[in-house]
Amino acid sequence: MDFADVLTWLESTRVATGIRDSLYLFPLIESFHVLGLALVFGTSIVIDLRLLGVASVRRPFTRIRADIMRWSWAAMALAAVTGVLMFVTSASIYFDNVFFRTKMVLLLLAGINVLAFELTAGRRVAGWDRDRAGPRAARTVAVLSLALWVSIIFMGRWIGYTTSEPEAQLDPGIDLEDLFTPPSLDDAEPE
Amino acid sequence: MIEQFAEWLARTSLSLWIQTQYAWVIPTLQSIHIAAIGIVLTSVAAIDLRLLGWAGRDQTLGETRERFGPWMSWALLVLLVTGVLMVIGEPVRELMSFSFRVKMALVAVGAVTAFAFQASLKKDETRWERTLADRPAVRTLAILTLLVWAAIVILGRLIAYDYVWGGLSPLA
Amino acid sequence: MRIRNLNAPASGLAVLAVVVVAAALAVPSTDAHHSYAMYDGTVYRVFTGVMVRIVPNAAHFEMHMVPLNAERDALLRREDGEPDVWVLQMESAAQARREGITQEAFPQGTVFSMAIHPRRDGRPAGDRGDSGLFRCPMGEVPAPGRHCDSVEGNTPFGEGVIPADGPVASN
Numbered sequence: 001m002d003f004a005d006v007l008t009w010l011e012s013t014r015v016a017t018g019i020r021d022s023l024y025l026f027p028l029i030e031s032f033h034v035l036g037l038a039l040v041f042g043t044s045i046v047i048d049l050r051l052l053g054v055a056s057v058r059r060p061f062t063r064i065r066a067d068i069m070r071w072s073w074a075a076m077a078l079a080a081v082t083g084v085l086m087f088v089t090s091a092s093i094y095f096d097n098v099f100f101r102t103k104m105v106l107l108l109l110a111g112i113n114v115l116a117f118e119l120t121a122g123r124r125v126a127g128w129d130r131d132r133a134g135p136r137a138a139r140t141v142a143v144l145s146l147a148l149w150v151s152i153i154f155m156g157r158w159i160g161y162t163t164s165e166p167e168a169q170l171d172p173g174i175d176l177e178d179l180f181t182p183p184s185l186d187d188a189e190p191e
Numbered sequence: 192m193i194e195q196f197a198e199w200l201a202r203t204s205l206s207l208w209i210q211t212q213y214a215w216v217i218p219t220l221q222s223i224h225i226a227a228i229g230i231v232l233t234s235v236a237a238i239d240l241r242l243l244g245w246a247g248r249d250q251t252l253g254e255t256r257e258r259f260g261p262w263m264s265w266a267l268l269v270l271l272v273t274g275v276l277m278v279i280g281e282p283v284r285e286l287m288s289f290s291f292r293v294k295m296a297l298v299a300v301g302a303v304t305a306f307a308f309q310a311s312l313k314k315d316e317t318r319w320e321r322t323l324a325d326r327p328a329v330r331t332l333a334i335l336t337l338l339v340w341a342a343i344v345i346l347g348r349l350i351a352y353d354y355v356w357g358g359l360s361p362l363a
Numbered sequence: 364m365r366i367r368n369l370n371a372p373a374s375g376l377a378v379l380a381v382v383v384v385a386a387a388l389a390v391p392s393t394d395a396h397h398s399y400a401m402y403d404g405t406v407y408r409v410f411t412g413v414m415v416r417i418v419p420n421a422a423h424f425e426m427h428m429v430p431l432n433a434e435r436d437a438l439l440r441r442e443d444g445e446p447d448v449w450v451l452q453m454e455s456a457a458q459a460r461r462e463g464i465t466q467e468a469f470p471q472g473t474v475f476s477m478a479i480h481p482r483r484d485g486r487p488a489g490d491r492g493d494s495g496l497f498r499c500p501m502g503e504v505p506a507p508g509r510h511c512d513s514v515e516g517n518t519p520f521g522e523g524v525i526p527a528d529g530p531v532a533s534n
Contacts, residue, residue, distance in 0.1 A: 019421055020456045026421040027352035027455075031345040035232075038225055038344055042233025056258055063249050071236070071246070089421040089456075154222040161218050161401075163420060166486035168427045168448040170415060176446050179429065179472045180413045182436040183502055211483060213401050283404075354454055 007091040016088040026089065029082045036079030037156065041149050043072040051142035053133025060129045093163050103155035110148045117141040194361075197282035209280030217280055224273040228344055230266035234259035235305060235340050239333040242324050252324065253316040260309050267302065288353040289360045294346035301339045304332070402480035402490040409494075409528045411510045413438065414473040415448055417466050419456040426451045426469065426477075435504045450488035451479055462521035464496065474499040476510035478526050495523035 010016060019025045049055040050064050087094050094100045121128070121138035128135055134142070170176070200206055209216050240246035241255040250258070278285045285291045312319050323329050353360040412430035429438045429446050439447040453459060469475065475498045479489025497511040498518040511517050512525045526532070 020419055021460055023455065023457045023461070024355050026457075027349055027355050028345075030422070031348040034225060034348045035341055035344045038229035038232050039236075040229075041226055042229035042231075042236075045230070046233060046237075055262070059250065067246055067249075086421070090419075093418070093420060150222075150226060153225050154219075157218045157222045157225065160422065161214070164418075164423060164425060164450060164452060164488065166450055166482060166488035168415070168450050168487075170429075170446050170448065174415075174471075176429065176438050176440070179415070180431070180438050180474075183504060213483065217401075352455070354458065 004092065007095055010088045010091040013088060015085065016091075019085060019089050026086070029085050033079055033082035033086065036075050036077075036082060037153065039075035040072060040079055041153060043068050043075060044145060044149055047072075048142035048145045051134040051138045053131075053139075057132045061134065062125060062129050090163065094159065097159055097163055099155045099158040099162055103152055103159065106148050106152050106155060110145065110152070113141055113144050113148060193286050194283070197286040200279060200282035200286075203279070206279045206282060209276065213280070217277065220273045220277050220280070224270060224277070224347075227266040227269040227273065228347070231263050231270065232340050232344065234263035234266070235301075236337060238263075238309075239337050242319075242333045243330055244324075251316070252312065252320050256309055256312050263305065283362075285350060287361045288350045289356040290346045290349040290353055292361075294343055294350070297339050297343050297346065301336060301343060304336050304339075401482060402492075403483050404480050404492065405531055406481060407478040407492070407494065407526045407528060407531055408481050408489065409476065409478040409510060409525055410449060410451070411435065411474065411476040411499075411505060412449070414469045414471055414475060415446075416471070417464075417469060419459070419466075421456050424453050424456045424459040424464070426453075426464070426475075428475070428477075431474070431504065434507045435509075447487065449479075451477055451491060452488060453491040462496075464520050468518075468520070469498070473501075474504055474511065476505070476512060476525055478528070493523050493526075495525055496520040497525065 019029065046056065046068055047065060050057070050059070050061055056064055117138065121135050121141070124135070128138075133139060201210075237247060237259045238252075238255055241248070241250065241252055247255055349355060353362065410428060410430045412428040415427040415429055418425040418427065428449050428451055430449060431437070432439055441447045453464075459465075475496065477491060477496045478494035480492045481489040495512065496519070498520065499505065499511040499514050500516040500518075503514055503516075505511055505514050510525050512519075
């Protein structure tokens, strides 16, 4: 069973067929996905702007983080669950899509970026918690985070415009002649 | 008449330009629009949740408004500009959609409420902090406005699927 | 009108609004159809061809078709000899299913007719708009230049008729 089979299996699950067969589920799921990712973006830039010394500069960093991260995680969970639900409805189409793949890589990078913060500036947070801006490592992480999340939004929107491939091909192994025999010319000589 | 206006708008040169550059203009506008609504949503939530006492309690209500109010206003301006351009680019799809019309009504409610609340808060911070924030009506309003903004986001995406409204859709 | 009571930007906006509304009323409407920007809503292209595959994308359902020539006795090929596959898009998979448009109803090779608003960039795809969809009876094709709706025993899927090829007729 190779990966293509896994994707086809995902598309055949009851969850996938249920969403595809409903007039309302896919639009609703997509709407909640936008709600979730908008909040992920909004909450993460609160943190990034604090690290850069642009906003909330008088508030200790750890206070803001403790305050906002649970909302951020909840939004992330909403976006992830709705994202998976959308994915399974047409798993092989999305998996083939270059913008979908890029978005997944960027999400991974966003995760690594958070990890990088924890391993660098995050370890010494007590030393700069009340500073106007974070140390250089923290500011780098913040800039990367802003760039990544904006790109993730753009990639996500582009998926919706590119899953339909106008230059469709015949399935391999199919010949045009197999598809159509003119009824009136059944006895005519083959070309 | 709205339909005639939409048809007229679709034949203006700006609309025709957006239509021919569709492959990148509309998705770009939509992406910026989504980023900006994220800022509005988070700003409204930060102020409302502070009012309710569910987040940001190390800051006063006034400090919270000072931090998030201007970001909300600027992001709303970005939403307005990108939104108007999207309407010009796809006038019939937007103006002749049930989701869009309800969304606009909710945007009016949400924006007026937010600006009125922030203006009043600016004028008499202590009164809001000491008494008004505890009133059930005020707290209900705070929760309602959060739901209004969430509904705005959801309706915004549903413009692409106006058939879900069945007979309510103006083009049905 | 109490424009003099407003400040300068507000009166500017009010004047602009009046001008826009006046202009909208002055220009008569000629076309009352959808105008999705990716697709040219002012034009229909009518196709009769054979089913290649169905892509039941939840957000937009697709039927892939290789059109028949005008004589209805051969499939069209592109200049490079490759099959001319067109992507006919419509609303959601659920909507299509409700109209009976399924893999079972359209096995590969099925002859059917539908019109699309073509993509503005000229690539071989389009949106169904308000077009009807008709399946020819198994093993039959329409007369030259005609479509499946003209063949006796055809099966309609969903509402609508096959519109005229070319500019969308005003109604």
